Amino acid sequence: EVQLVESGGGLVVPGGSLRLSCAASGFPFSTYWMNWVRQAPGKGLEWVANIKGDGSKTFYVDSVRGRFTISRDNAKNSLYLQMNSLRVDDTAVYYCARFAWSLDYWGQGALVTVSS
Amino acid sequence: DIQMTQSPDTLSASVGDRVTITCRASESISSWLAWYHQKPGKAPKLLIYKASNLETGVPSRFTGSGSGTEFTLTISSLQPDDFATYYCQQYNSYPYTFGQGTKLEI
Numbered sequence: 554e555v556q557l558v559e560s561g562g563g564l565v566v567p568g569g570s571l572r573l574s575c576a577a578s579g580f581p582f583s584t585y586w587m588n589w590v591r592q593a594p595g596k597g598l599e600w601v602a603n604i605k606g607d608g609s610k611t612f613y614v615d616s617v618r619g620r621f622t623i624s625r626d627n628a629k630n631s632l633y634l635q636m637n638s639l640r641v642d643d644t645a646v647y648y649c650a651r652f653a654w655s656l657d658y659w660g661q662g663a664l665v666t667v668s669s
Numbered sequence: 670d671i672q673m674t675q676s677p678d679t680l681s682a683s684v685g686d687r688v689t690i691t692c693r694a695s696e697s698i699s700s701w702l703a704w705y706h707q708k709p710g711k712a713p714k715l716l717i718y719k720a721s722n723l724e725t726g727v728p729s730r731f732t733g734s735g736s737g738t739e740f741t742l743t744i745s746s747l748q749p750d751d752f753a754t755y756y757c758q759q760y761n762s763y764p765y766t767f768g769q770g771t772k773l774e775i
Contacts, residue, residue, distance in 0.1 A: 588765075590713075598705075598713065598756055600765040614764040615670075648712055655703035655718035655760060662712055 555579040555658045557649050562663030569639050573663055575632040575649030583607065583627040586652040589634050590659075591645035599645075602634065603652065617643075639667045671695050671759050675768035682773060686747045690771045692740045692757035701761035704733055704742045706753040713756065717742065747773075 561573040575587070588603040602613045602623040611623050622635040632649050644667045650656040672695035682688050692702065700720040705713040715724045717733035720740055730745040744751055752775055757768040 597770045598707075598758070598767040600758075600767065603765075612763045652760075654722070655715055655758070656705070656713070657715050657718070657724065659712035659714075 555651070557651065557658055557660035559647065559649055559660045559663035562647065562665050564666045564668065565639055566669050567639060567641055567667055569667070570635070570637045571639065571665060573634040573636070573647055573649075573665070575634075575660055577630045577632065577649075577651075580651070580658075582625075582630040587623075587625060587632045588650045588652055588656060589623060589632075590648045590650055590656065591643075591665075592648070592662075593642070593645045596645075601647070604632070636665070639665075641667050643667050670764055671698060671762060671766050673757055673759055673766050673768040675755075675757060675771045677771060678769065679772045679774065681775070682747055683775065684747050684749060688744050688747060688773065690742045690755055690757075690773075692735075692742070692768050694738045694740075694759055694761075697737045698759040698761035700736045701759055702733075702735070702740050703758045703760065704731075705756045705758065706751075707756065708753045 556578045558576045565571050584606050589601040604611045604623045620638045624633045646662040648662045649660045651658040674693045676691045702720045704717040707713040716727050716731050721733045732743045755771045
């Protein structure tokens, strides 16, 4: 059974940093592109970033490029999102999601709140 | 960036109704479109990929169609479990983008 479990969310002050993790199981992790998608409270879905299975390629939405870094450790079946210079408008539930013709499996989400 | 526009924003319907949600892309995305639904407090769930392919385990009352810039999701006979918010998403080019969502309510 495919499982994706996010962790690392919490409350952080503007300008601070946070690292999200996503533990994957039930599929050959290293062969799939992995994504982060976020959803601000009461708002729609926003794709944030993705990374190729071997970690050789990454893509970002403009609003986080240069502040967020997506990475993975295939030996640990884990996906990460390092978030620096956080802003109030980064407040959201962050989902990790597997890509196979689309985002076919999603984690339960991790809430990140940026507030002073 | 490719803009995805869904219509309507809100759709009121009843159990047993046939409903259609439309998604328009600001430029051609071929068939690189997915549909998801989401219930409050839950992660989105994939329904349709590559515009018209039903995800494994999704009931056959869900049908996707379209290509290029115009796409539709049709639910042939609404069930109580179908009342949720529906999103389209393009994955033709980066950044991947979602429609604003269509809330399907009773």
